[in-house]
Amino acid sequence: MEYYNNTTLCISYDNMVPDIVTKSNYDNLSQRKQLTVLRRGCYGTPALIDYESLPERIKTAIKLKYGPNLEKVAMANPIKKAIVPDVKAVEFFKTHRLPGGELLKPEKQKQYADTAAVLNAIIHVVNDRTGFKKTCGGNASGVWEGLKAALLAIRSEYKYALPGSVRRLRQKVEDYKKEGFISLVSGKIGNSNADKVQEDEQQATMRKLLRDHRNLDNAQIASLYNMVAEKLNWKRVTPATIGNRRIDWDVVTYSGRRGETSFNNVVAMQVKRRAPQFPMLYWTMDGWDVELLYQKTTTTITDEGKTKTVTTYHHRLTVVVVLDPCNKYPVGFAIGTHENPALIKEALRNAINHTAECFGMHHKPKQLQTDRYGNGALKDFYESVTAKYTPARVKNSKSKVIEPYFKRLNKKYCQLLPNWAGFGVTADKNSQPNDEYLNKIRHSFPDEAECIKQIKRIIFAERKEKYELYKQLWSDLPNEHKLPVSEVDYLLSMGETTGFTNRLSAPGLIVTINGIKRTYDSFDSNFRKLSHEDWTVRYNLENLQKIVVVNSTGTQQFLLSEKYEQPMALAERVENDAIELKRVNDFNKALKSEVMQSIESDAQKVEQLFIHNPQLDDTLSKFVLVDSMGQHKDRKSANRLQHNAQKLLKKQNDKLELQEQKTFAAEQLEYLESKTDFSKYLNA
Known part of the structure; x- marks a missing residue:
């Protein structure tokens, strides 16, 4: 039912045919x-028929179907x-939280969203100054009475929550205009008036007891x-009430009962991390009691001097593992009886050595976390083996992947x-091994050396399973992230x-x-000049061919090689012996040349000193400082000095080369004689 031109009560063709009359009856009545x-029908718009023009029998049928209050239905x-x-109302009530922190129940969300939609319609209709107002008699009081009747007509279709009286309905609309969606939420929902604990002092007292470090139970707190x-x-409370408040206030009381560390690991928001996509970007390490x-x-030996032998079977080894989380690859490990700094260093040393096995040379990770x-x-050791050392936060178990x-x-x-010992002590007892049977077979447990082999087999099996993928991912790693480590x-x-x-x-x-005892040396002449220094030696037990030495102040360091040993017997010489011997001789020649150049330079400077300072002529120093080649009166004498020095150096080098040639010829002859059997020619 509706009003045509806001004045005449009508029923639409669709609501009358065929529910009230058949189409043929309607056509007969129309003819x-x-x-x-009053309004002819067209596409999308049904025809409107004047209700008062209908026969009484049809009016009765309409009232039976739509109820006697047709005017209210029309309004x-x-x-x-x-x-x-x-849509905004639906989203608001879906996410709105009550004072206690809980969400509205779904049925309340639906009710409040429907109420907002109805209030929007009421405001729209009230603002329509010609339509609905004219239908209701043209005055404001009539409009609100009409709205009251209209709301009753749609009550079964829309589950709104609006007052029944006109005065309160008008006030509700005004409140909605001013405050918006929040004005629709009943103050009774989540209202603390229903709680036994009402005042701030009461709640603070209860939270204080819930937060107590002695972790009191509900009955004690009550x-x-x-x-x-x-x-x-104040009103008394029961242990059940305390239990409810414990749940409500868990976040603000947890740290008092369990401590800050537990709060950080259990209650506080955790950072979700993903493993690196490539190797060598991030390493982590920890000790594992296997x-x-x-x-x-x-x-x-007992007090009586007797020998006492005792065998125990409860021992476990510790392995420190360096893990690359990229594909959970155990890049390094070290096994010992307990975790200690020496074992940690050994594990990292093993990891760096293993990178050489994987990639051809030593590399260090871009980041290390321990x-x-x-x-x-x-700390200094950690920082030396990585580009970035980031220790985990204290007692942050979540960072240990x-x-x-x-x-x-x-x-x-x-x-x-x-010889498996089981899971941790906090594990389910039903998942642990049979301790009675373990006791029966304890004599078959391996000794320490055999147990170390078991652990190594586990690590090697892990490496074998993941090695190829690890190398493939390494090849895809951009070069700017690869950090090769020099020998030094x-x-x-x-x-060590x-x-x-x-x-x-x-x-x-x-x-x-x-x-x-091992002998090391360097072909760097600067090392020879520092024979007065005390050197600290650093070496790698797995490769003792080279060492690094550092002086006491840390200002000098050299990479030394183990000295090449020349055979005493010429018959045992090999091709490389001559090469290594020549290296030594060439180094000595260069060193002598450097010494002679120093002598020459110093002589020239002293000569110029005496030339420009005649007052030194009669001093004893002149006779000491002027060399055996004569007094230096002018540049000609200086040139002669330089020529003589070079001549002397050349003479020494020629003599050395001649000696080397003779020695080499003799060695070659002796070598050939040692390889040739002359007896077969003599007997021929």
Whole structure:
């Protein structure tokens, strides 16, 4: 039902045919002029028939179908047409939180969104000064009465929440205009008036008890709270109420009960990290007490002087693993009885050495992250083996991506071995090994050496499985991210020391490593000039051909090579012997030449000193400083000095070369004689 031109009550053709009359009956009524069509129908717009022009029997049928209050139904039509879903209202009530932090229930969200849509329609209709107002008699009071009737007509279709009286309806519309969507939320929802704890003082007291470091239970807190409540005339609370508040206030009370570290790891927002896409961009490392038992026999002497042997079976080894999270590749490891700085250094040394096996030369990672164990003593070492050292935050277990890796190794490899010790102490007891059976087979547990082999097999199996992918990803890594390590840098950062200092002697630098004396030297003449220095030696046990030496102040360092040993017997000479001998001779020639040049330069400077300072002529120094070639009175004498020095150096070099040629000829002859059997020619 609706009003035509806001004055005449009408029913549409669609609402009358065929529910009220058939199409043939409608056509007959139209032909007999027993109904009046006020608006002819067209595409999308139904025809409107004047209700009063219809026969009484049809009016009765309409009232039976649509109810007796046809005017109210007609008044609701403009409202229904104006109701449009409000998307902003739907989103607002979907995300709105009550004072306690909870969201509105879905049915409330729907109710408030419908109410906003209806209020929007009411405001639209009220602002229409000709349409709905004319229908309602042309005055404001009539409009609001009409709205009241219209709202009742659509009550079953829209679940709005609006007051029934005109006065309160008008006030609701005004509040909505001023405050918006929030004005529709009932103050009773989430209102703390329904709680037993109402005032700030009460809530603060309860939170204080919930936050207590002794971690009191609900009954204890309720008892303590009620002691205060009784004195201040507050309502008493039950342990159940405390339990509800514990849940509501968990975030603000958790740190007091569990501590800051637990709060950071459990309550605070965590940073989600992804593994690097390429190798060598990021390494992490940690110690793992491997869940493999081994037996150990110790022998002691009792007070009576007797020998006592005891075998125990509970021992476990520790492996420090350097992990590249790119594809969980164990790039380095070291095995020991417990984690310590020496074991950590050994693991990193193994990792850097393994990069040479993988990529052809030593490389260091772009970033290294460790926990703070031994950070004071190891910090300089960590910084020397990486471009960027980033220690993990104290007690930040979430940053250790290596710990889940250890759990996987334990399950994938260790659990399959008979001496498996089980999962951690916090694991489900049903998943642990049978300790009774372990006790029965304890005598078959491996010793320490065999257990080390077990652990190495696990690491090598991991490497074998992931090696090819690791190398492939390395080849895809941009060159600017690759950080090769020179021999000097490697030995300076990773090398071991003898614990003593050494001085250069004529044979070279003689160093004792693991009880064996080795001789090192350098073809850098500057090293010869520093024979007075005390040198600290850094070496790599896996390759003792080269070492690095550093002086006590750290201002001088040299890479030395182990001296080449020439055979005493000419028959044992090989081709490379002559090459190495020539290197030494060439170095000595160059060194002598440098010495002679220094002599020449100094002589010229002293000569000029005496020429320009006649007052020195009668001093004893003149007789000492002027060399055996004569007094230097002019530039001609100086040129003679230079010529004589060069002549002397050439004479020495020629003599040395002649001696070398004779020696080489003799060596060749002796070598040929040693290789030729003359007896077969004599017997021929």
